[in-house]
Amino acid sequence: MMSSAIGRLRIAGMLEGLSFIVLLFLAMPLKYGLGLDMAVTIVGALHGGLFVIYIAAVLFVWILRRWSIPRAMTAMIVSVIPFGPFVFDKSLKKEEENGIAPDSAIGS
Numbered sequence: 001m002m003s004s005a006i007g008r009l010r011i012a013g014m015l016e017g018l019s020f021i022v023l024l025f026l027a028m029p030l031k032y033g034l035g036l037d038m039a040v041t042i043v044g045a046l047h048g049g050l051f052v053i054y055i056a057a058v059l060f061v062w063i064l065r066r067w068s069i070p071r072a073m074t075a076m077i078v079s080v081i082p083f084g085p086f087v088f089d090k091s092l093k094k095e096e097e098n099g100i101a102p103d104s105a106i107g108s
Contacts, residue, residue, distance in 0.1 A: 004096060005060055005061045005065070006065070006092055007096060008057055009057040009058060009060075009061050009075075009092060010089055010093065010096070012050070012053050012054045013054055013057075013078075013079070013085035013086075013089055014085065014086070014089065015050050015053075015054075016047070016050040016051055016053070016054040017079075017083065017085030019047040019050045019051075020047055020051075020079075021082060021083070022043055022047075023040070023043045023044060023047045024082060026043070027039040027040045027043040028040060054085075055076060055079070058072060058075045058079075059072075061075075062075075065095075074088065075088060
């Protein structure tokens, strides 16, 4: 999985998605429910770094694999939707296995 750009994007997506869920469903309730501000500070910083890595990975794959603009935009948009990267990973897995993006035209 780590040997291809798509594989690295998939890993970045999983880590970014997981950090977003931890931020929303663990750190935020700890901050606003128990007053533990450090939870959001730590998890928020981690999530921010992983988000930047994910977007950089999307841009790299977009250029390398010559993705269409809608596919690249979808990859970016799903990162701000809870559980979005996990759903998008299914199409990335297909692309990694088949070598072609699901929305790509055959022979182009």
